[in-house]
Amino acid sequence: IAxxxxxxxxxxxxxxxxxxxxxxxxxxxxxxxWYRQDLGLGLRLIHYSNTAGTTGKGxxxxxxxxxxxxxxxxxxxxxxxxPSQTSVYFCASRGQGRNTEAFFGQGTRLxxx
Amino acid sequence: xxxxxxxxSTLSVQEGDSAVIKCTYSDSASNYFPWYKQxxxxxxxxxxxxxxxxxxxxxxxIAVTLNKTAxxxxxxxxxxxxxxxxVYFCAASIPPxxxxxxxxxxxxxxVIP
Numbered sequence: 001i002a003x004x005x006x007x008x009x010x011x012x013x014x015x016x017x018x019x020x021x022x023x024x025x026x027x028x029x030x031x032x033x034w035y036r037q038d039l040g041l042g043l044r045l046i047h048y049s050n051t052a053g054t055t056g057k058g059x060x061x062x063x064x065x066x067x068x069x070x071x072x073x074x075x076x077x078x079x080x081x082x083p084s085q086t087s088v089y090f091c092a093s094r095g096q097g098r099n100t101e102a103f104f105g106q107g108t109r110l111x112x113x
Numbered sequence: 114x115x116x117x118x119x120x121x122s123t124l125s126v127q128e129g130d131s132a133v134i135k136c137t138y139s140d141s142a143s144n145y146f147p148w149y150k151q152x153x154x155x156x157x158x159x160x161x162x163x164x165x166x167x168x169x170x171x172x173x174x175i176a177v178t179l180n181k182t183a184x185x186x187x188x189x190x191x192x193x194x195x196x197x198x199x200v201y202f203c204a205a206s207i208p209p210x211x212x213x214x215x216x217x218x219x220x221x222x223x224v225i226p
């Protein structure tokens with residue numbers, strides 16, 4: 001079944017540790033995104049990529065980095081996790097054209113202790 | 114960038130009644146307005162969208178209206194059912210950087226049987 005997959009589904013991480021959240025899509029979508037979801041704040045964009053080889057900063061990029069080596073994969077890295085990065089992280093992808101649907105993964109629940 | 118505000122943050126209705134969720138946006142250049150439904154433990158899924166050249170769109174029990182002059186758009190759910198209980202997000206997208214969505218903070222809808 002075509003779609004977008006995130007891993008892991010949940011993780012407890014010690015503060016100061018490095019962590020990479022994985023995201024893979026098989027829909028050949030050009031654009032991919034990482035959002036964090038926090039209660040009362042909705043979905044906030046962390047980083048995005050309009051096409052393979054390019055990335056951009058979203059609304060809350062500090063403490064996070066991304067790479068887009070190919071069309072399918074868009075990993076999100078926390079270089080040194082802090083408790084304020086405890087959140088649910090969603091990866092999404094979107095096809096060609098501006099007015100098209102974005103598809104979301106099932107989310108990664110990250111707890112930094 | 115765009116600023117999307119969403120109200121109310123929580124909404125409870127009796128089964129069979131209608132539910133209305135309202136959003137405003139700040140950038141008059143926004144031209145695509147999707148609505149997403151998020152069920153517990155899952156990623157958001159598109160339920161309906163509207164483009165700026167259309168004032169209203171309907172899909173069975175769900176309808177969306179757009180007022181470009183006032184810069185607001187609304188989601189209407191009629192004959193609500195318990196399975197409509199979820200968190201709903203509105204979003205806006207701006208050309209030419211239309212690949213990015215700006216989300217509202219979400220509305221938690223509870224349909225009481």
